[in-house]
Amino acid sequence: MGDVIAVTGAGGFLGRAVVARARAEGHPVRAILRGEAPAAWAADPGIAVLRADLTHAVPPLDGAAAVIHAAARMGGDDAAQARETVAPSAMVLEQAARAGARLVLVGSIAVLGTDGIAPFARIDETTPIESHPARRDAYARAKIAQERDARALAARHGAALRIVRPGAIFGPGRLWNAHMGITLGPLTLGPRHAGELPLCWLPHAAHILLLAATAPQADPVEVIHALDDDRPDRARFLAALGRRGLPLGWRGFDAAAGVLAPLGPRLPGLLRREILRARLMPLRYDNAHAHRLGFRAEADFETAMAAARGAA
Template sequence: MGRLIAVTGASGFLGRGVVMRARAMGLPVRAVMRGAPPPAWAVDRGIEVVRADLRHDLPPLDGVAAVIHAAARMDGDDAAQARDTVAPGARLLDHAARSGARLVLVSSIAVLGTQGLSPYDTVDEATPIEPFPRARDAYARARIALERDARDIAARHGIRLRIVRPGAIFGPGRLWNAHLGASLGPLVIGPRHGGELPLCWLRHAAQILTLAAARPQRAPVEVIHALDDDRPDRARYVAALGRRGIALPWRALDLAAGPLAPLGPRLPGLLRRETLRARWMPLRYSNARARALGFRAEAGFEAAMAATREIA
C-alpha cells in the first residue's frame, strides 16, 4: 500500500490538523488548498503544496494512495452549498477514483435523523440518515448529497470508500457549536438534559481521519463516527466556557415545535422539529468503530479545552 496522502482543504481549520497529524505519523502529504500554506510547511520536505480551487481545478493525484476530502463550505444557502461543496466534491472524488486512490470523505453527523429515536438512545453508524432533509439546513442537505455521490462514485469505479462523520469539532478559535443552544452575551440559552454533546477535539478528528486513510480496509464502504471518548453534557461544556447557562426543559421545546411541523421549510431552523431534535435531543453516542480503527484519546474533555485555550 502506498503512503502518499492527498488532503483537500488543507489550509482550513480541519485540513491543517490532518496534515500535521499525517506528518507526525511519518506520512508524506500532498496538501491541496486555495489559501497560502503556513510558513513552517516550507521547510518540511514531506509536504507538497498544490494550489487549486476545486470549483475550477483538479489537482494532480499521481502516486496518491488515499485522498482525504476535507474541503467544504460551512455556511450558505442551498445554491452556495451546491456550487462550493456538492458539485466540486463529486468532481474531485470522481477524479480521485479514476486515479485509483482510496477515498476518505469528511462528512458530518449532521446527516443523521432522529426519526425512530427516543431520548437517551445511542447513536452509531447504523442510525439512519435524515429522511426529511428539506426540514434541515443547507449544510446538512449538502452533506447528505455528497455522501450519496461518494457512494455512487466508489461503486462505479470499484474503489474503497470511508465516510468519516465528525461530531462538533472544537479547537483553537472554534469553541461554539449548535448543540449548545443560543448565545446571548455571557448567557447560553438551551435545553436542560443530561445527554451527551457529540464532540470531537480537533486533534482527535485529525487522528481518526489519518488512520482512515492509512489503515487497510476490508469492506467496500465503511462509515466511521469521529467522536471523543469523553463527551460532556451541555452544562459541563458551558461551565468549561466560563459562561452561565439558562436551561429550558427539553420536552417543552419538543412539544412546542410539534404543532408547527406542517409549516416545515418556511420556519426558522430551531422551530423545525427535525432540526431542533438533531441539535438538542438528549442522546448518547458511540465511537466504537473509531476505536476499532486504532483511535486512542490523547486527552479528556477538560484537558483538551485547556490545551485549546493555551494555543488560542
Template sequence: MGGLKVCITGAAGFLGQAAVSEARRRGHGVCAVVRHISQVPLAWAADPAIRVVEADLSKPGRSVQQAVAEADSLLHLAARMRGDDAQMRAGTLAPTRALLALQPRRFVLASSLSVYDATALPPHDALDETCRTERRPNLRDAYCRAKLAQETLVLQSGTNAWILRIGILYGQGRLWNAHLGLRLGRLVIGPAGGQLPLCHVRTAAAALVRGAEQAPRGIEIVNVLDDQLPERGVYIAALRARGDVSRHLPVGWSVPYFLAGLVRDRGPGLLRRPVVAARLKPLTYPNRRMQARLGPLSTADWHAAMEEPA
C-alpha cells in the first residue's frame, strides 16, 4: 500500500527517524515535524517526498495545522523522555492535547509498556493488552504518569486512534535498559530470569506505519514487541561478550521488592514496589495482537543488534 500523506511528530528523534524511513520505504509522503531544524538528517534534503516543519507543538501554528489537515494519518511520537511532572505536562501532554484538538483523520500514538501495573500479575504470567494499567502512578516516575495521562487524552477524545504501547526501544548504540537491573560501572546487579520486553526501533517504526495505513476499530490498544525476547541473563551475557559490561551479580527481583516493602515504598526508584515489579518481575510478553492487527510484521533479531557497532 502506498501513496498516503503521513505527518510524523518527533521525526528527528531515534524512533522518529526510523518511522520516516519506514514510511518512505512503504511509498508514503512524509511531513516531518521537528522541534529544531538543526536536528534534521542531511539525507532528507535529497528526498522531495519529505517536507520538514519546525514547530513548538504545544502551540501548533498554521504550518502544523495545515500538515495535520492534509495528512491521512498523524503519527504522534514527540514526547519528553525525562524530567519532572511539570516538564512532562509541557513537553508531552500539552502537544498531545493541541494535536487532538486539530481532529486528525487517524491518530497513531507511540505510548509505552510502562503504563501497566505489573504488581497485579504473578511471576511468569503474561503481560498483554488485557492487563490493567498502573493503579499507583504516584509511586512511579514522571514518564509513566505522563504516558498514562497522554493515553487518557486520546481515550477521551473520540478520535479514531491506535495506542501502540512500545516495549523497551533498542537499536544501534542503544542496548542498555533499566529492566536489566542496577548498573555500577561495568557491574550489573539484577535478576537473570524473565523475558526482556524488547522492541527494536525498526519493529516499532514498522508497527507505527502499519497503523497509519489501516483504520482502527475506534480506539485500539496494541503492545508492540519483537518476536524473540531473551531472558535477562542471556542478554547480559551478550553484553559481556561485547565488552559493554564485565560482570553480572544475579540478585532475584524479590530482594529489592522485599526491601521496598520494609521502607513502605518511600525510597527512590528500585525501593518502590511498583517500580521493581515494572522493571524486574519475571513476566512474558506476547505480541499476538500486534501480529494479528498490524502484521504480519517481520521483527528484528536482537542477536543482530548486538553485532552492530556502538
C-alpha cells in the first residue's frame, strides 16, 4: 500500500484522472471536491471523499504524504480568479505545508513570457515567467500568482514543492485548445509553421503529477513541464480531428498584433500581442525533467487523440 495522496479538484477533468492513476498504483486517495463524487468511487475503500468549498475552508490534510492541488477556475475575470483560484490555493498549500506534506501545485505553461524569445526557440523550465502580467489574461495572472504564493509558503515552512506546468491537456470531451488560433465555422485560422503544440494527453498529465507527488526530490523547489513526447504541429492536429485550416504566415499575425498594440487592454484576447505570441508563436518544447522523474510516454499523438475521441 502506497502513501496517502490528497487531491483537490478531484471531481474535475484532471482530478479524476489523477485519482484513477493513484489508485491504479496502490495509493490511498483523499479526494477533495466541491460537487458529487463519481458513483464508482463508493465501491473503492481506498478513496476517502471529502466534500469542501475551498473558497471557505480546507479539509484536514494531516497524514497525507503529498497534496496535489488541482482545483482552479479555468475562466473568469481577475476578481473571480482571485476568489476561486489564488486565495484557495494559498490556504490549501499553507495547510499542506503545516501538515508536513509535499506540495504539488498544478500550474500552467501559460505563466511563461515571450519577451526576448525568437520563433522556434526551445522552451523549458528555465524560460522566464511573463514579466508583464497585466498584458495577459486573468487566467495567466492567476497562475503566476499561484506560483509566487507557493514558493513563498514552501520557503516559510521549509516544505518540498513541485510546480507541475501542464501544456494544453486533451482527453475525452476536451480536444480543442487555445494554441490553435481562431475558429471560423468549419475553418481554423492560425499560423502556418512547423512549431510544436504544447500538448499533454490526460493520462500523461496524471502520470507526471503522480510522479511529482511520489518521486524522490533533491531540490526544495522543482518545476516540471508536463508535455507529451510527440508534439504535433497545427496541420497534424487538424488532420487528426478531420478539420480544415486556413493557414497564414506567422509574420503576418505578429505584424498585425504589433499594429494594434497601442490599443492594449482594450483589445480582446488574441488581438493583444502578448497573448497572441504566448499562444501562437512557433516554438519547440522540452520535457526532459518529466523523464528524469520517470515519465514514459504511453502513446503517440494520433493514438492518444483517437483514444480521446473514442471515449468522448
